Amino acid sequence: MRIALSTGGGDAPGLNAVIRAAVLTALDLGWDVLGIKRGYAGLLGEDEVIPMTADVVRGIAHLGGTILRATNRGNPLAYETRRPDGSIEKVDRSDELIENARKMGIDAIITIGGDGSLAIAQGLFRKGMKIVGVPKTIDNDVSGTISTFGFDTAVSTALEAIDKLHTTAESHDRVIVMEVMGRDTGFIALHAGLAGTADVILIPEIPYDVQKVCDKVRARDRAGRRFSIVVVAEGAFPRDGEKSFRAAAAPGEKPRLGGIADELAIEIQMRTGKECRSLVLGHLQRGGQPTGYDRLLAARFGGAAVRAVAAEKWGHMVALQSPHIVYIPLDDVLREPKRVDPGHDVVLTARSTGISFGD
Ligand code: F6P
Numbered sequence: 001m002r003i004a005l006s007t008g009g010g011d012a013p014g015l016n017a018v019i020r021a022a023v024l025t026a027l028d029l030g031w032d033v034l035g036i037k038r039g040y041a042g043l044l045g046e047d048e049v050i051p052m053t054a055d056v057v058r059g060i061a062h063l064g065g066t067i068l069r070a071t072n073r074g075n076p077l078a079y080e081t082r083r084p085d086g087s088i089e090k091v092d093r094s095d096e097l098i099e100n101a102r103k104m105g106i107d108a109i110i111t112i113g114g115d116g117s118l119a120i121a122q123g124l125f126r127k128g129m130k131i132v133g134v135p136k137t138i139d140n141d142v143s144g145t146i147s148t149f150g151f152d153t154a155v156s157t158a159l160e161a162i163d164k165l166h167t168t169a170e171s172h173d174r175v176i177v178m179e180v181m182g183r184d185t186g187f188i189a190l191h192a193g194l195a196g197t198a199d200v201i202l203i204p205e206i207p208y209d210v211q212k213v214c215d216k217v218r219a220r221d222r223a224g225r226r227f228s229i230v231v232v233a234e235g236a237f238p239r240d241g242e243k244s245f246r247a248a249a250a251p252g253e254k255p256r257l258g259g260i261a262d263e264l265a266i267e268i269q270m271r272t273g274k275e276c277r278s279l280v281l282g283h284l285q286r287g288g289q290p291t292g293y294d295r296l297l298a299a300r301f302g303g304a305a306v307r308a309v310a311a312e313k314w315g316h317m318v319a320l321q322s323p324h325i326v327y328i329p330l331d332d333v334l335r336e337p338k339r340v341d342p343g344h345d346v347v348l349t350a351r352s353t354g355i356s357f358g359d
Contacts, residue, residue, distance in 0.1 A: 002032040003309055004106045005052065007066040008039035008074065008117035012136045012150025013290035014298035015066035018112050020057040021302030022134075027054060029310065034106065035067075039074035039117075043097045049104060061295055064153075064288045072116065073253065077123045098129055108314075110305045112136050114148075115337060118317060122330040125315040132308045133317035133330060134301045138286055140187040143338045144328045145319035149298040154181065154285040155191045158231070161281055162196030165229055173226035175217055175268055175276040179261035181285050182233035183254075186340050188285065193231040194350045200228065201355055202236040202264075205340040206347075208358030209239050210264070214271045216356035221274070230268075232260050239359075258282075300325050 003026055007015050019035070026033045033052040041047035047069075050056070060067055073080060076097045078090040101109065108130040111121045114137035121133045135142040138154035158180050169176045180188045186203020193201035200216055202208045217228045234257040237243045246258035258280060265278035290298065297320060304318045304325040316327040340347065351357070 001026075001029070001107050001309075002034065002105050003108045003110060003306070004034040004036050004043075004049065004101065004104075005068065006036040006040060006109060006111045006113075007068045007070045007136075008111065008113040008120065009070060009072050009136070010114065010138075011064070011066050011070045011286055012138045012148070013064045013153035013286070013288060014149030014294040015070075015112060015136065016057075016060040016063045017290060017295045017298035018134055018136075018149070018302040018305075019052075019067060020061050021299040022110055022306050023052045023057045024054065025303045025306040029306070031306075034104065036109075038069045039071045040076045040097055040120075041071065041074050043100050044076060044079065044093055045100070061299070062289050064286075064290065075116070075120055077120060094124060094127055098124070098127060101129070108132065108309045110134060110309065114139070115142060115334070118142065118330055119334055122315065122334060125330065130309075130312075130314045132305050132313060133333075134305050135317055135319065135333075138188065139182055139185050141185040141338045142333065143336055144317065144333045146322055147297060147320055149290065149294040149301065150286070151187065152291045152293040152297075153288065154188050155195070156291050157285050157288065158188055158192035158281060159196045161279070161284075162192060162198060162229060162231065165279070166196075166227075169227040169229060172275065175228045175230065175265070175272070175274050177230040177232060177261040177265045177268070177276065177278045179232050179234055179258070179278070179280045181281070183235045183257055184337065184339070186233040186236065189231045189233040189236070190340055190346055190350065193355065194346060194353075196229070196231070197353075198229045198231040198355060200230040200358060201350060202230065202232040202358050203340055204233055204235040204237065204243075206342055206357045206359050207237055207239040210267050210271070210358070212356060213264070213358040214268055216358075217268060217272050217274060221272075230264065232264060234258055234260060236260055
């Protein structure tokens with residue numbers, strides 16, 4: 001048996017721990033393992049495919065990033081190719097990819113990625129590729145799994161930042177607005193916000209009214225709490241408005257979100273007269289050492305993915321449904337993205353402990 005591993009989309013802490021566990025589990029079964037560099041680029045002749053030996057994965061479990069590299073611009077079903085005139089066209093290179101995999105003797109692929117990479121996996125599976133998925137995203141927005149690795153690390157990074165902002169905000173009687181990642185979901189903002197006892201949490205699932213945010217800031221002022229911490233997901237938006245974008249979409253990419261923290265800080269300062277500051281935590285949340293929780297989950301996913309291959313669970317994804325790792329069809333995973341449920345106990349507890357969602 002010869003399998004190949006691929007890591008696609010934005011990176012997440014824990015990728016290397018998945019790679020290590022998958023490689024060692026497969027080697028333990030007497031299989032051959034290859035690593036496809038930069039998503040699928042290695043299989044399209046645009047990068048390498050490397051042998052994955054025990055030596056290659058030695059000492060990597062605690063490292064952020066991915067030794068296989070990643071890209072969010074390498075969809076083989078719509079591969080961006082530059083025409084001679086400089087314009088971009090999208091070409092379906094999946095047949096070429098499957099043929100190259102066959103030539104290299106690859107029997108199956110384990111792809112480690114978020115919703116985009118899992119949709120590509122489903123496309124390749126439909127074209128006959130034997131493929132198993134491993135969910136990865138700091139946003140935690142993949143359905144069917146209680147958690148994705150990388151999320152806990154991102155929450156820890158955000159939490160550390162909230163703790164630090166508290167002391168400086170309090171010293172200066174300021175409102176500090178911190179923007180965290182979360183394109184379409186507010187899991188990072190919600191979990192870090194509750195754990196860090198933020199005063200306001202704004203998430204895409206609960207559109208906000210800036211007046212309500214200011215009411216909370218003023219109420220705290222009246223109670224002698226002259227500072228406030230607002231945690232906002234990059235994809236949050238006001239009831240009567242739109243998401244904030246930092247840049248238009250580059251070819252093949254989604255438009256870049258960002259700027260909501262700056263906008264809110266200006267708005268809150270104008271309306272309340274309080275001194276406001278803003279901070280965008282950005283890619284800090286994607287880097288660094290994975291937490292113990294993420295390293296363990298990543299290792300479990302890596303080992304289970306190899307067992308899914310052994311069980312011929314093609315077109316399935318490994319998922320955490322505590323206390324077990326299960327295999328679920330990609331069709332089910334991709335039917336609906338995972339979002340924060342406004343009736344979830346985390347939201348209810350945040351509300352009952354005085355956190356405002358600006359609604
Ligand atoms: O998909 C995870 C994510 O962290 C999103 O929350 C964020 O919008 C995106 O990645 C940013 O990714 P990049 O800067 O790599 O395009």
